[in-house]
Amino acid sequence: MRQSHLYTKTLKEAPSDEVSKNAILLTRAGYIHKEMAGVYTIMPLGLRVLTKIENIIRHHMDTVGNELLMPALSPTERWEATGRLDSIDVLMKTAPANKASEERSSASYILNPTHEDVITPIVKNITRSYKDLPVAMYQIQSKFRNEARAKSGLLREREFRMKDLYSFHVSQDDLMRFYEEMKSVYANVFRDIGIGKETFITVASGGDFTPNFSHEFQTLTDAGEDVVYLDRKNGIAYNKEVVTEENAKKLGVDFGTLEQVKACEVGNIFPLDTRFSSALDYTYIDDKGEKQLVYMGSYGIGPTRLMGVVTEVFADDKGLVWPASIAPFSLHLIVLAKEKDADSYKQAEELYKKLTEKGVEVLFDDRMVGAGEKFADSDLIGIPMRVVVSDKSLLAGGVEIKERTSEKSEVVTIDELLKTYTGNCE
């Protein structure tokens, strides 16, 4: 894509109404636009990153379940039935916004912050026998939470993207078999997004749902709102609420020896047992013809939050740094030329054409602005590899390439570059 056609404007200064590093940098670089506290528009550049994150998640979820799309609205009665209408403190509902709307319909709906109460009747409707189980379904859509403070940019939004998967089983054993499988599926997701090394599976409380523990995936970052106790050697962490004398015995862990680190939760997996099947009367018929309650699990990952976390983890003082797998473009091609007739401009145009024809994702800075502005914007936008075409680079034999995370640049021939990125020189 030509940078002149990318509707964005980088900002030299931090926006006055943001305090988090991720919101400041993503706004400055043109990835997001703030609508109000905790609510952002994902701009074209940001949507390229978000879509890649969601497709990596989708790829791995497809190995264990089917994708569907549930609505954001649900009937209030559903939440009454599960006893969550009053207990979820981030719950929002709808109302008509004016008199004319009130006259059409005065109905009020819940704006879903999660979907256990919605998916359970759906699966109940199609799966009533042990022969039909297990079932796993997931979706990627927008969720809503009435957050009190929303100052952490994409780390805590009032409206945010969510991947939520729900699984349904004949027994706790089968639930726990699937639950263990999901641990590796989640590890694969975070590895592919590029934060595998910074992300640790973390033991958390099972809440009121189960006497078992649940698990979170926590990414180490000073921007995180959580403190976890990290056993770095064994690659496992413990959520603050788990750190009790009783659990120390139960788990055989001396919490006193562990590192206390700040982290941000990027995913969680939860054995729900029969919490929702009993509330919503979801039973199946077992192989003896008896009614049994279905065992459930739920598994969440927040794509927009991940975009914020990746920013917090990798960005430096010059700007964003994207892992290759979720970068908006693979190459940032920059031409330095005084006029569009210049040889360097023509060579850059031709290189852009050849690369894009081969499917390489290139952002081509074709603007007629100075080198300083182009380089600063390039560092801010954070594409993994910068390629400069200028009189100087051509004189030296080709184009100057530099990784975003490196200080060193080198000159390679145009053929070499094409070969590296497209597999051949034509």
Add this chain to the structure above:
Amino acid sequence: MRQSHLYTKTLKEAPSDEVSKNAILLTRAGYIHKEMAGVYTIMPLGLRVLTKIENIIRHHMDTVGNELLMPALSPTERWEATGRLDSIDVLMKTAPANKASEERSSASYILNPTHEDVITPIVKNITRSYKDLPVAMYQIQSKFRNEARAKSGLLREREFRMKDLYSFHVSQDDLMRFYEEMKSVYANVFRDIGIGKETFITVASGGDFTPNFSHEFQTLTDAGEDVVYLDRKNGIAYNKEVVTEENAKKLGVDFGTLEQVKACEVGNIFPLDTRFSSALDYTYIDDKGEKQLVYMGSYGIGPTRLMGVVTEVFADDKGLVWPASIAPFSLHLIVLAKEKDADSYKQAEELYKKLTEKGVEVLFDDRMVGAGEKFADSDLIGIPMRVVVSDKSLLAGGVEIKERTSEKSEVVTIDELLKTYTGNCE
């Protein structure tokens, strides 16, 4: 995909709470699940259709604009500024759903039914000079409308998918140039979705926004809520509200000679002129250094509604009929065998493997149920081509193929089938 892994259950009877053909058939075939009036879950089978519809729309929109993702929530003040807070009679807002939520934050937001009020400040923020214009941006996401009656299934939802594009121009001339371009872009979308012949561009009122006309795209169907006056010869229709003596003179049309037909609006394009730029104070600096109001247009298509309209147009008394471009699968492979050891079952398995390895989208009915049930389900689900593997078909030399819309079947060799769908026999 194996039908035994597709979490769905076809229904012989129409659901008792639906009256529209599209909701009845899509529910019976397992494409959608009703949450409440006007709110549906899109089930895995339905999501395959919806994703294809959205990707066709995306493909064509990418030729004229950049994709972004705006939130469903927006600040109330925005709608006050445009004077639409009281005038939009489908407008909904949010409120805390319980006491604990109220204590966190008592704030209320608008649940966007459309995004002119949201996109205008975004584009104003990045585009202030004539040199930066025109700009076109679009999104595909969920919108909310407080509909009074919602009995038409996917044709009128309280929550629905929408593609909305907005364009920004230095002059009315440039707006109208782009507007004309969008007419052909829209025609291409409806052609590719498979309803090109049934869909007519329709002259509609410009409302309070512009003295010009706006345009709708109306698909002929008895399920439609609109009546249009169709000039079939010239391939153009007129919305009921346009049919006045004054417009007859203005347009040089004798409305009395036209067909009155029922239709459903599947898209609209609207010259907004300076309606929103003046309300939200969006000016640009022209080439003489003067401030000028920006001219805007908006352009909508409803993907979920399209799914309903395609159902209404093509379904027959046996079930759904999908155009190839948006069918959930290309082939419905059905095996008829008494046991999984049977030769026919093995051959079907092998054919399924070969086809899917080559990227052909196959739904493989691998269930151990009778031929009658399999054929009835296949007609109901509506995949364009049915392929039956049975002892009988193998004895006749291969597999029996039948188009969904044809009564005739024929036997072709497995090699012929593979060649047709994969380009070679291996």
